[in-house]
Amino acid sequence: MSCLKSPRTAVAKKIKLVIAEDNALQRLILRRCVQQNGLFDLIFEAENGLQLIDKIEVIPELPEVCITDMEMPVMDGIDLSKLLTTRFPSIQVYCFTASEDPAIFSQLFQNGVRIIFGKKDPQAMLTEIHRLAVGNLL
16 A cells, blocks of 8 residues: 655645544554645544544534544444534535445445545545545635
8 A cells, every 4th residue: 555645735625534443554544645645634543433523523614524444333434424514514424444335334434434445545535535535625
């Protein structure tokens, strides 16, 4: 998994980002990609959906984007996406999962997830999310 620096970092708007991922290695990979590409301002990371909600409720400014894993203990990405889009509709929710189950994808989309990405190329995912988020924030 390569994390290359984006050539557009000098002119790109940094998007406020939060991540929910229970796997420490996946969080590390995402964090490093975020740090290296310069497109996002990583506000915080959470190990599950409930922890993410608890943290969002106490920060002074909402993030613009949430990237969530689908399978997590305590609160998974399905429940998290529904809660986020209901309580914090300004947050764009994207899913980052190893699952290929169409029924789960359908639930995620019904709950407001914009796009579901596989875990093979986090840099491409971040670049695409940034492109979409900037377009939606204009």
